[in-house]
Amino acid sequence: MAEVLVYVDHVDGAVRKPTLELLTLARRIGEPVAVALGAGADATAAVLAEHGAVKVLTADAPEFTEYLVVPKVDALQAAYEAVSPAAVLVPSSAEGKEIAARLAVRIGSGIITDAVDLEAGDEGPVATQSAFAASFTTKSRVSKGTPVITVKPNSAPVEAAPAAGAVEALAVTFGALATGTKVTGRTPRESTGRPELTEAAIVVSGGRGVNGAENFGIIEELADSLGAAVGASRAAVDAGWYPHTNQVGQTGKSVSPQLYIASGISGAIQHRAGMQTSKTIVAINKDSEAPIFDLVDYGVVGDLFAVVPQLTEEIKARKG
Amino acid sequence: MSLRIVVCVKYVPDATGDRQFTEDLTVNRDDVDGLLSELDEYAVEQALQISENSDDDVEITVLTVGPEDAKDALRKALSMGADKAIHVEDDDLHGTDVMGTSLVLAKAIEKAGYDLVITGMASTDGTMGVLPAILAERLGVPQATLLSEVKVEDGTVTGRRDGDTASEQLAASLPALVSVTDQSGEARYPSFKGIMAAKKKPVESWDLEDLEIEADEVGLEGSWTAVDSAAQRPARTAGTIVKDEGEGGKQLAEFLAGQKFI
Ligand SMILES: Cc1cc2nc3c(=O)[nH]c(=O)nc-3n(C[C@H](O)[C@H](O)[C@H](O)COP(=O)(O)OP(=O)(O)OC[C@H]3O[C@@H](n4cnc5c(N)ncnc54)[C@H](O)[C@@H]3O)c2cc1C
Ligand SMILES: Cc1cc2nc3c(=O)[nH]c(=O)nc-3n(C[C@H](O)[C@H](O)[C@H](O)COP(=O)(O)OP(=O)(O)OC[C@H]3O[C@@H](n4cnc5c(N)ncnc54)[C@H](O)[C@@H]3O)c2cc1C
Numbered sequence: 001m002a003e004v005l006v007y008v009d010h011v012d013g014a015v016r017k018p019t020l021e022l023l024t025l026a027r028r029i030g031e032p033v034a035v036a037l038g039a040g041a042d043a044t045a046a047v048l049a050e051h052g053a054v055k056v057l058t059a060d061a062p063e064f065t066e067y068l069v070v071p072k073v074d075a076l077q078a079a080y081e082a083v084s085p086a087a088v089l090v091p092s093s094a095e096g097k098e099i100a101a102r103l104a105v106r107i108g109s110g111i112i113t114d115a116v117d118l119e120a121g122d123e124g125p126v127a128t129q130s131a132f133a134a135s136f137t138t139k140s141r142v143s144k145g146t147p148v149i150t151v152k153p154n155s156a157p158v159e160a161a162p163a164a165g166a167v168e169a170l171a172v173t174f175g176a177l178a179t180g181t182k183v184t185g186r187t188p189r190e191s192t193g194r195p196e197l198t199e200a201a202i203v204v205s206g207g208r209g210v211n212g213a214e215n216f217g218i219i220e221e222l223a224d225s226l227g228a229a230v231g232a233s234r235a236a237v238d239a240g241w242y243p244h245t246n247q248v249g250q251t252g253k254s255v256s257p258q259l260y261i262a263s264g265i266s267g268a269i270q271h272r273a274g275m276q277t278s279k280t281i282v283a284i285n286k287d288s289e290a291p292i293f294d295l296v297d298y299g300v301v302g303d304l305f306a307v308v309p310q311l312t313e314e315i316k317a318r319k320g
Numbered sequence: 321m322s323l324r325i326v327v328c329v330k331y332v333p334d335a336t337g338d339r340q341f342t343e344d345l346t347v348n349r350d351d352v353d354g355l356l357s358e359l360d361e362y363a364v365e366q367a368l369q370i371s372e373n374s375d376d377d378v379e380i381t382v383l384t385v386g387p388e389d390a391k392d393a394l395r396k397a398l399s400m401g402a403d404k405a406i407h408v409e410d411d412d413l414h415g416t417d418v419m420g421t422s423l424v425l426a427k428a429i430e431k432a433g434y435d436l437v438i439t440g441m442a443s444t445d446g447t448m449g450v451l452p453a454i455l456a457e458r459l460g461v462p463q464a465t466l467l468s469e470v471k472v473e474d475g476t477v478t479g480r481r482d483g484d485t486a487s488e489q490l491a492a493s494l495p496a497l498v499s500v501t502d503q504s505g506e507a508r509y510p511s512f513k514g515i516m517a518a519k520k521k522p523v524e525s526w527d528l529e530d531l532e533i534e535a536d537e538v539g540l541e542g543s544w545t546a547v548d549s550a551a552q553r554p555a556r557t558a559g560t561i562v563k564d565e566g567e568g569g570k571q572l573a574e575f576l577a578g579q580k581f582i
Contacts, residue, residue, distance in 0.1 A: 011485060068481075068490060069453065069463065093484055094449065094466055101418075101450035102457045110419055110544025113448045126548070132339040132445070137551050144419075144544040180462030180496075184478075185489035202581065226581065244468075244482065244503055250335075250444065251359065251502045259581050269335050273447075280579060281559075282572065288561070295556055298575045302564025310569025318573065318582050 002030040002086035005079055007099065008048065008056075009091045013040025015047050017199045018091040018153040023051040025118040025156045029125045030086050032163075033057065035079045035170070037072055038064040042167055049165020051158065057082070057170040068181035069095060073102040075172045080107060082170065085146060087125050089118075092150040100150045109145025116155045116256070116277065125149065133250070133269050134276035153198040154256040189245060197229045197246060202259045203278070205231035205248055206241075207271075209264015209285065209304055213241040218308050219263060225315040231255065231275075233265045249274035263304040267292025284308060322377040323472070323494075325367045326434045328425055328455070329360040329382050329397050331390035332445040339445070341550040344540065346415045347445060349387065356393035359440035361400070361507035366500045367438050368401045368508070370472045379403050381432055385413065385424050391523065398518035399510035406432060410527040415540030422451055424538060426458040427531040436477065437497040441466055452499035462492035468503035 004026040009016045019034075026032035034053040036044040041058035048056050057079050063071035076099060080088065090100040092114050104111040115127035125147050129138045142148065197203065204226065206219040216230075223230045232242035234249055248255055250273040260278035265271060267283070267290055275281070276295065283292045288301045300307050333339050337352035364382065371378035382397040384390045385408040394405040408428050416424070429437055437459070442449035456463035464470075467479035467490070477496050481488045482503070510518070528535060536542045562571055576582050 068465075068488075073457075095483065097448070097450050098453035098463070098465060101453045104544075105419070105422070105454050105457045110417065111450065112545060113450055130553075131341075131550070133335070135339070135553055136341065137553055138341075138345075138547055139549045140545055140547045142544065143546040177457075177460065177462070181464050181490055181492040183488050184491050186486045187488075188486045189484075245484075250447065251441065259576070259579075273335075280581075281556075282575070284568075284572070288563070293559075293561055295559075296561070297556075297559040298572065299559060299561040300564050300568040300572050301561060302568045306566075307564050307568040307572065310567075311572050312569075314570050314573035315576070315582055318577060 003033045003083050004030040005083060005085040005088045006032050006034045006053070007076060007088070007090040007096065008034050008036040008044055009093060009096060010036060010040065010044050013043030015044050016091070016196070017158060018151070020047070020051050020158040021153065021156040022089045022091060022151055023048070023053060024159050025151060026089055027052050027161060028118065029120045033083055033085065035076055037075050045165050045167045049163055050160055052161035052163050053165045054163045056165055056167050058167055059170040059172045061172065063174055063178055066183055067179050068183055069098050070102065070180060071174055071178045072099050073106070074174050074178055075170060076103050077106055078172045079170055087147040087149060090148070090150045092152045097150050100148050104145070104148040107145055109148050110142035111148045112140050112142060113150045115149050115151045118149065118151065130277055133273035152254065152256065194223065195227070195229045197231060197253050198255055200229035200255070201257055202226045202228035203231045203248070203255050203257045204228045204261045205233065205265060206236055206263050207233035207265030208235035208239070210236060210241065211264070216242055218305070218312070222261070222308050222312045225312050225319070233271050262292055263308055265292055266290045267295060322379065323374060323436065324434050325370065325378060325380045325436045325438060326429050326432055327363050327367045327380060327382045327397065327402065328437065328439045329364065329384050329393050330357045330440070330443045331355070331384055331386040331393040332357045332443055335444050344415065345547040345550050346540070349389070354389050354392065356396040357440060357444045359442060359444060359502060362500050362502050362504050363438045363440045364397045364400050364402060365507040366470050366504055369505070370470065374472065381406060383425065383428055383432065384408070385421055385428070394523055395518055396510065398521045399514040400508055401514060404521055405523040407523055407525050408527070408531065409525055412528055412535040412539045415543065416538045417543045417545045418446070418448055418451055418454065419544040420538035420542055422454040422458055424531060424533060425455055427533060428526060429459065431531060435494045436472065439497070439499045441499050441501045452497060456497040459497065462496045464490045464492045464496055465499040466501055467498055468501050470498055470500060470504065
């Protein structure tokens with residue numbers, strides 16, 4: 001069976017969920033060969049093997065952390081040349097997309113970004129994309145070269161499928177461009193202990209209606225009662241009430257959880273672009289005319305300062 | 321010293337309009353107004369700020385690949401303060417994907433001459449967010465992408481990239497390519513004076529022949545990708561909407577429990 005390269009997104013050996021989802025999709029079109037780079041790459045092998053990786057190619061070098069993106073492209077290209085895969089799958093993070101894109105130019109292939117589903121087709125893998133703020137669903141293929149496809153989080157279930165997962169060292173030679181952009185400083189983001197926004201099964205978001213950084217506590221409390229991630233609209237972020245890393249929408253994160261709860265958010269097109277594919281949508285807004293209500297499965301017209309705390313109390317009571 | 325900046329700007333259908341696909345599954349540009357992609361205004365703004373903070377002679381050229389009407393996007397950028405514009409226009413460009421677009425942009429940028437290329441973080445229609453990286457690869461220059469802060473000094477561009485897991489400080493020597501986010505600073509509105517001045521600024525038109533690109537390297541035929549179908553998402557079925565009369569939170573909890581979220 002044809003091999004499919006899967007680029008592994010991990011933090012010091014801890015594989016992030018979107019990579020495990022990619023392995024599910026990769027198995028639909030071939031045998032997954034994972035590529036893990038940087039510190040802790042070897043440590044990813046066990047979990048990748050449990051989820052279907054027949055092989056894990058690993059490499060570590062200071063270049064991966066000292067310079068931006070290109071060293072990782074050099075490595076992925078080395079893996080591509082070693083394997084001659086039928087497709088290359090990469091998680092749709094900002095960095096993942098850039099790595100995939102540069103690889104695609106180098107190998108003379110087309111690229112599809114932000115796929116939300118993937119199926120084997122007669123002429124190669126067929127990707128489903130969501131266009132124009134998710135108002136359209138398209139099906140596309142790469143028609144030249146080896147398909148390079150980036151896939152959004154929450155696009156497939158994580159499934160156990162034990163495979164060999166044999167670790168092999170990948171030989172990488174860095175090209176002249178690899179050291180072009182130096183990373184001169186790095187401040188890691190502090191963990192809140194809440195689930196990762198793009199991966200969370202439930203997202204609770206607040207907007208301009210929350211009316212102040214100090215009031216975001218009630219959004220966080222609701223999120224914590226549900227084990228959810230916290231999101232924010234751009235209006236709330238621009239006002240400085242919540243960090244930009246939590247922004248949901250076109251220029252923030254795009255989320256596709258089982259449940260999305262929007263409080264004090266009107267539902268502008270740019271916000272919808274980032275959350276419209278959520279399975280169940282709930283909104284709390286005091287304006288019955290707010291466009292967000294066109295999307296909801298359940299909406300409460302009311303003051304969020306009354307509704308949200310009552311909801312949190314009720315959830316806590318029910319959970320005992 | 322002089323600094324030549326090329327800003328890539330895209331002409332896109334207004335995101336607040338009813339965007340559709342045409343029969344050949346390309347973007348329908350007739351039924352919705354087109355405009356300068358809002359995210360590219362941030363790129364123009366950063367070019368203007370680099371110019372204002374520089375002792376060098378800075379020349380800002382805005383470049384677009386797009387249909388006839390795309391001139392409107394160039395005019396907007398010129399009225400914000402860019403010096404001149406290049407419009408790459410050719411019937412054979414219809415339906416070009418990101419590989420083709422980046423090829424055309426790369427050839428045009430090389431022909432124009434540059435020290436720094438600035439782009440937006442993503443278009444508001446295709447929203448791929450990969451063209452900047454592809455362009456850097458094609459041009460063979462460093463990429464300093466997704467910056468929320470940019471500075472150019474002594475032949476070096478520096479900036480801050482706020483990523484998923486960390487905020488990074490980047491540095492690259494010119495020539496280089498930069499993409500900027502909407503966190504980089506409000507884009508200015510064109511002044512009346514700017515709008516008047518823009519009318520006199522040069523707009524050059526180039527076609528594929530000027531760039532020595534064959535028709536079969538671009539367009540729908542030359543595409544590296546193929547769209548097989550586009551279907552409008554069925555409107556969501558009308559949900560339940562209740563008015564809070566004191567029990568709104570509890571009613572919502574009941575709904576969530578029914579859906580097994582609690
Ligand atoms: C290029 C571009 C990119 C953008 N990207 C994004 C993006 O990524 N994400 C994003 O969110 N936006 C984005 N925007 C901005 C977007 O257009 C909207 O301005 C923004 O989403 C509005 O945020 P909001 O809904 O919180 O605020 P508003 O639109 O002001 O809505 C606030 C809502 O809160 C309600 N409300 C007020 N008080 C209460 C209360 N006490 N109880 C209940 N309800 C209350 C009001 O009725 C109102 O509906 C972008 C815009 C542009 C031009
Ligand atoms: C819904 C939709 C889905 C698409 N999916 C794919 C796909 O999967 N694969 C594919 O190959 N193509 C795809 N395309 C086509 C692709 O969007 C265009 O080829 C486009 O010009 C490049 O992609 P982008 O605008 O999304 O670029 P992005 O990478 O999002 O754009 C970033 C920046 O590049 C610059 N830029 C982009 N285009 C131009 C231009 N024409 N002139 C000047 N500057 C520009 C701007 O500065 C912009 O801010 C899609 C188009 C649409 C409308």
